[in-house]
Amino acid sequence: xxxxxxxxxxxxxxxxxxxxxxxxxxxxxxxxxxxxxxxxxxxxxxxxxxxxxxxxxxxxxxxxxxxxxxxxxxxxxxxxxxxxxxxxxxxxxxxxxxxxxxxxxxxxxxxxxxxxxxxxxxxxxxxxxxxxxxxxxxxxxxxxxxxxxxxxxxxxxxxxxxxxxxxxxxxxxxxxxxxxxxxxxxxxxxxxxxxxxxxxxxxxxxxxxxxxxxxxxxxxxxxxxxxxxxxxxxxxxxxxxxxxxxxxxxxxxxxxxxxxxxxxxxxxxxxxxxxxxxxxxxxxxxxxxxxxxxxxxxxxxxxxxxxxxxxxxxxxxxxxxxxxxxxxxxxxxxxxxxxxxxxxxxxxxxxxxxxxxxxxxxxxxxxxxxxxxxxxxxxxxxxxxxxxxxxxxxxxxxxxxxxxxxxxxxxxxxxxxxxxxxxxxxxxxxxxxxxxxxxxxxxxxxxxxxxxxxxxxxxxxxxxxxxxxxxxxxxxxxxxxxxxxxxxxxxxxxxxxxxxxxxxxxxxxxxxxxxxxxxxxxxxxxxxxxxxxxxxxxxxxxxxxxxxxxxxxxxxxxxx
Ligand SMILES: Cc1ncc(C[n+]2csc(CCOP(=O)(O)OP(=O)(O)O)c2C)c(N)n1
Ligand SMILES: [Mg+2]
Numbered sequence: 209x210x211x212x213x214x215x216x217x218x219x220x221x222x223x224x225x226x227x228x229x230x231x232x233x234x235x236x237x238x239x240x241x242x243x244x245x246x247x248x249x250x251x252x253x254x255x256x257x258x259x260x261x262x263x264x265x266x267x268x269x270x271x272x273x274x275x276x277x278x279x280x281x282x283x284x285x286x287x288x289x290x291x292x293x294x295x296x297x298x299x300x301x302x303x304x305x306x307x308x309x310x311x312x313x314x315x316x317x318x319x320x321x322x323x324x325x326x327x328x329x330x331x332x333x334x335x336x337x338x339x340x341x342x343x344x345x346x347x348x349x350x351x352x353x354x355x356x357x358x359x360x361x362x363x364x365x366x367x368x369x370x371x372x373x374x375x376x377x378x379x380x381x382x383x384x385x386x387x388x389x390x391x392x393x394x395x396x397x398x399x400x401x402x403x404x405x406x407x408x409x410x411x412x413x414x415x416x417x418x419x420x421x422x423x424x425x426x427x428x429x430x431x432x433x434x435x436x437x438x439x440x441x442x443x444x445x446x447x448x449x450x451x452x453x454x455x456x457x458x459x460x461x462x463x464x465x466x467x468x469x470x471x472x473x474x475x476x477x478x479x480x481x482x483x484x485x486x487x488x489x490x491x492x493x494x495x496x497x498x499x500x501x502x503x504x505x506x507x508x509x510x511x512x513x514x515x516x517x518x519x520x521x522x523x524x525x526x527x528x529x530x531x532x533x534x535x536x537x538x539x540x541x542x543x544x545x546x547x548x549x550x551x552x553x554x555x556x557x558x559x560x561x562x563x564x565x566x567x568x569x570x571x572x573x574x575x576x577x578x579x580x581x582x583x584x585x586x587x588x589x590x591x592x593x594x595x596x597x598x599x600x601x602x603x604x605x606x607x608x609x610x611x612x613x614x615x616x617x618x619x620x621x622x623x624x625x626x627x628x629x630x631x632x633x634x635x636x637x638x639x640x641x642x643x644x645x646x647x648x649x650x651x652x653x654x655x656x657x658x659x660x661x662x663x664x665x666x667x668x669x670x671x672x673x674x675x676x677x678x679x680x681x682x683x684x685x686x687x688x689x690x691x692x693x694x695x696x697x698x699x700x701x702x703x704x705x706x707x708x709x710x711x712x713x714x715x716x717x718x719x720x721x722x723x724x725x726x727x728x729x730x731x732x733x734x735x736x737x738x739x740x741x742x743x744x745x746x747x748x749x750x751x752x753x754x755x756x757x758x759x760x761x762x763x764x765x766x767x768x
Contacts, residue, residue: 215381219244225354239286241313244378267297269633276637288326305422348382358390365515394532412481420446420487431537461557572745598648600674625654691762708739
């Protein structure tokens with residue numbers, strides 16, 4: 209980078225630090241608080257700066273970029289409102305254990321602590337949802353902070369870090385020496401750990417492996433699959449981690465998430481050994497912490513986790529292994545017990561999964577089950593399916609067969625609006641892959657403006673909008689708890705296909721099942737981002753239950 213007498217601005221030092229760390233794409237909404245950093249990007253064409261329409265979208269894109277590439281996602285936003293908007297994506301990255309670095313422009317150092325224009329103390333603001341938050345007070349120390357951000361975000365349990373950048377610090381010049389690229393630090397399992405795991409497995413009759421969390425890559429998933437295969441182990445995944453284990457594999461038993469298969473829950477209860485790899489076993493995975501005894505599980509319990517802070521936090525493990533996913537998977541690949549005694553148990557688990565994922569018929573002219581069957585045939589195994597939150601996402605969560613690593617971008621935080629920005633980043637990261645979003649009508653409108661970003665950068669994604677004219681998930685809960693007392697859940701929606709066309713995207717409307725295939729193929733062929741509105745019968749509130757049925761059952765229960 210150009211410099212006067214070896215002096216570089218804080219902005220230049222920062223961007224050089226990103227370049228050294230192999231960053232090739234940064235997501236941002238610009239602000240006057242970090243002009244010196246923006247200016248430094250001007251000289252570094254190898255880093256693409258993607259300008260987004262809202263900071264939540266920018267942060268969600270950075271999260272997905274990290275999941276796709278295995279390297280920290282980088283996002284730049286302005287102070288105050290930029291930071292508060294970005295916080296949606298920071299929380300997602302925290303709960304998903306995604307490495308992310310959020311840079312925030314800050315007021316000048318001589319204004320700090322006066323509540324200057326848009327001033328926030330980011331250490332306090334992000335304290336609970338970032339791994340580390342710091343403010344760089346000295347231009348000469350920019351390389352040190354950037355380097356540490358790359359280490360912290362990737363090491364142990366990965367997650368977001370936040371660096372605040374006072375604007376005068378960014379503009380000032382200094383001449384510190386360059387940094388080297390940071391390398392993620394991953395704990396390795398000890399030999400004794402692997403031996404004990406093999407012994408526990410040797411004693412088991414009904415073992416179940418549960419896989420989830422962050423820090424995975426395709427190689428680690430491969431190694432784990434080889435271990436499961438060699439030992440005929442039944443494998444379940446946690447909420448929104450279906451892409452960690454090939455769903456078409458004979459060992460795959462389904463996911464523990466929202467609305468899980470009761471037979472899988474029963475299997476967890478009946479198991480005599482749980483091997484939990486990378487998952488925290490949070491509320492969503494454990495039916496509100498009721499599935500496994502706390503603090504002492506009744507089964508033998510092996511917990512493998514990249515950060516020691518989670519081991520023994522809720523569950524007392526028989527064997528706690530502090531190891532990164534790649535290191536653990538590489539080591540466990542070689543573990544083989546003699547003749548597994550549980551082959552039938554694993555076969556039964558697979559049969560339960562297959563029965564559970566036969567799509568049902570629903571009310572109305574758009575049969576989502578048939579559409580899911582069609583998509584399972586049509587989408588290549590490496591397609592990326594993205595979603596946010598809402599009942600519409602259930603179709604993708606339960607009935608789609610994820611067959612490769614990073615084929616699912618869904619927030620374990622259950623944050624609406626994640627799917628569309630995630631899809632944009634996924635498509636930019638790997639344009640060869642087909643990228644499909646499952647969004648409800650409410651969900652789509654949360655970050656729908658990033659369709660403009662998709663058009664601007666040529667991210668040709670296909671967005672399926674399940675339009676039922678309501679925030680259906682909440683309506684469902686209302687009808688269960690307060691039957692007939694509908695409140696704040698109806699939506700008056702735009703014409704989604706026309707809206708898409710106004711953005712310069714392709715728009716389709718599907719009112720009957722038989723229109724779907726043609727609409728999908730036209731969307732893919734359009735050479736543009738595309739939105740397909742699926743007009744759903746509001747009665748079809750979940751794949752298995754109707755709206756009036758839920759209300760009726762709740763009214764009857766109230767009478768009894
Ligand atoms: C950011 C955010 N706000 C609110 C919620 C609570 N919430 C969960 S699902 C949902 C409704 C989703 O509606 P829609 O996208 O239309 O999908 P549907 O349930 O109707 O299929 C809401 C409001 C949330 N999960 N995330
Ligand atoms: Mg809806």
